[in-house]
Amino acid sequence: MAMYGQKHSFEIKGGDFVYDGEPVRIISGEMHYPRIPHQYWRHRMQMLKAMGLNAVATYVFWNAHEPEPGKWDFTGDKNLAGYIKTAGEEGLMVILRPGPYVCAEWEFGGYPWWLQNIEGMELRRDNEQFLRFTQLYINRLYQEVGNLQVTKGGPIIMVQAENEFGSYVSQRKDIPLEEHRAYNAKIVQQLKNAGFEVPTFTSDGSWLFEGGTTPGALPTANGESNIENLKKVVNEYHGGQGPYMVAEFYPGWLAHWVEPHPQVSATSIARQTEKYLQNDVSINYYMAHGGTNFGFTSGANYDKKHDIQPDLTSYDYNAPVTEAGWVTPKFDSIRNIVKKYVNYTVPEAAAKIPVIEISSIKLTKAADMLEAAREQKPVESDKPVTFEKLNQGYGYVLYSRHFNQPVNGKLEIEGLRDYALVYVNGEKVGELNRYFNNYSMDINIPFNSNLEIFVENMGRINYGSEIVRNTKGIISPVKINGNIIEGEWEMYRIPMDKAPDLEKIKKSNVHNLTTAIPEKLLMGKPAVYSGTFNLTETGDTFIDMESWGKGIVFINGINIGRYWKIGPQQTLYIPGVWLRKGQNEIVIFEQQNDKVHSEVKTVKVPVLNKLNDGQ
Known part of the structure; x- marks a missing residue:
């Protein structure tokens, strides 16, 4: 050639x-x-x-x-x-x-x-x-x-x-x-x-x-x-x-x-x-x-x-x-x-890029993401609006509505795109998930209470005729007992286009994990964890997220992608070129947070085919 x-x-x-x-x-x-x-x-x-x-x-x-x-x-x-x-x-x-x-x-x-x-x-x-x-x-x-x-x-x-x-x-x-x-x-x-x-x-x-x-x-x-x-x-x-x-x-x-x-x-x-x-x-x-x-x-x-x-x-x-x-x-x-079929010399494979293992990365701080989201000015509307109308492409949106009167019955969000955790007064009460066609749940909202729906865009459809219907967030009315819930919705944008900075979150919401594990304050809340780790050598590695729930990981400010305990992928690839000798930073956004974490580790071999039960 x-x-x-x-x-x-x-x-x-x-x-x-x-x-x-x-x-x-x-x-x-x-x-x-x-x-x-x-x-x-x-x-x-x-x-x-x-x-x-x-x-x-x-x-x-x-x-x-x-x-x-x-x-x-x-x-x-x-x-x-x-x-x-x-x-x-x-x-x-x-x-x-x-x-x-x-x-x-x-x-x-x-x-x-x-x-x-x-x-x-x-x-x-x-x-x-x-x-x-x-x-x-x-x-x-x-x-x-x-x-x-x-x-x-x-x-x-x-x-x-x-x-x-x-x-x-x-x-x-x-x-x-x-x-x-x-x-x-x-x-x-x-x-x-x-x-x-x-x-x-x-x-x-x-x-x-x-x-x-x-x-x-x-x-x-x-x-x-x-x-x-x-x-x-x-x-x-x-x-x-x-x-x-x-x-x-x-x-x-x-x-x-x-x-x-x-x-x-x-x-x-x-x-x-x-x-x-x-x-x-x-x-x-x-x-x-x-x-x-x-x-x-x-x-x-x-x-x-x-x-x-x-x-x-x-x-x-x-x-x-x-x-x-x-x-x-x-x-x-x-x-x-x-x-056997070509007339040119085929070279040997390039040397494998070095692989390292980090046995323990200590997480030193954590914050409740619901509280952090509420610190910003919301977008107000009579009804929930899509990510696109909020001028947000990716990430998460917190939809919030205050109820002066008590209401209970069936909550339905047929237009959920794609995954939601539901909270009443900051307490997790359920999970909705488009993959499982799970668009409804029973709910009990007491007098003078807040309903919050934390919605994740899990990626727009990339193939077939549905590609033309690809808006995200909540794209149709929210109903309770068949009644449309209108008026005074507030939307908080959480694009996660950058790693959350715990230094910029209200100090009372940032918890020190080295002194105590604040389970009552963080359990069940979407939480941001941060920590640092020092390396004497760099190399490719795979962060093990199997004991976590669902979320994303930032390494030195780079979003390396989504994890979900359900699998089959349990590890995330960290290219060695994104690590540095000396101090490195990790930020994990964990949506489910069914237990409070204090450390994470990496392994040398990826786990890409392990399914776990449960939704």
Whole structure:
């Protein structure tokens, strides 16, 4: 393969992918830049090379780059150009998948949450407002990476238009097929208008090509293991010839909370890899290395049984390279097969990043989050309002209402999105949970009392027709005994976009855990814990949260993601580059807090497949 830094040609011609006039087979691995600390990008690229791959594919996450309208961020772990340049330096071609919809088990499938606030906006269709914003996004993306196309001396060889659109078409039969097709063609055109000149492609299940393919873009078939069928459908939609590519070949699978972590055998993946390579099929392993849904980036699936299926913080995916960048038997199996079919040298795997264990991290302070939330000025309304109307994308909102008269009976919150703890006068009285379709409970509110509903956004739906109904918080009336509770609602915003600072919380609400464990004051309340720990050496590690309830963890100010004792994930990955020699800070926000904690530890091996009973 020619060197990165010089201009080259890449085209689809005569049924082949052609690089500088020579046919080339793509053996790619999917790997997403914001799911990996940028300090580790090169290490993970080297792991892909050691698996025998010659390309890396990545989605582009619109919501990561435009957190607010017109405010762009391409820094740090979001430095897409840096990621692509690193791939080029490591001798990998790059396949760019900018969506604008990506799915990816990522919050809202990559859409910015604030799109839902725009008047007249209809997502993922031939809608003037929507297409105005997608063109702005694609233009801004081109500014960032357009000069990294292979034709301009960079490593980008292809760009995907939309993503699994045929699947969406099959679910949105309320929209005419002609309109779907018009929208899909406009996304291809927007990429070209912006300046992308490398070949475009679409990616769908082979049975969904009618809705998902679009003229001028190569159709690729996700998950298609039958070679004859792959060639048949591509020929039908691509002028009777290839090239033939499986743009998503799944060596593992995605995982949800409350469900076992899927496992895919190394033998089956090695066998299928060989089948593809014997038949000159290009492939992209989805995922080659999954990484982590840090912060509030994990999305959710939807089904009628559960209403929502939130994705884990870990995006290990049972992939050939683990969440922390380790070799697996699956990695070795793929590498051994690929080496038989390529004419380039496959290097050895990069050295494993050091792993450390911290036997005890003492937590020295804690505060009641209900009390801390009440210190701010609330938003007042006659009825509860959504996160979006509060101009808040992620985190938590405390909904509060005072009752002058006693009331008891059935509390119903049909529009709960997604998880709530319910308090009367500061005492926990119940838990509601969209996953379990648990939207009601008995309640007894005495004379002159406060009802408080502490609501968590567990990640917006990222796949399917429900993606267009993705507001969070309380999105419909709160009822008691069938009566709508209106008037004098107060909303306290708790976005958790930064680690809570106990120095800024009222001193009477901050408890010293080194002198006494204030169980009566904190038990059952959502609580913030903090502590410090000193290290003489740094390395990757996994914080063990199995004895906790539900919440998030900040390490040196970085939100490393959600935990939930129910599993199957019981540990959270802490990249060593986020730790430092000397003093480190930890902040844990624990929602359930059924017991008061005074310490936490880390372990050297992650626990990703242990389900615990109970809701």
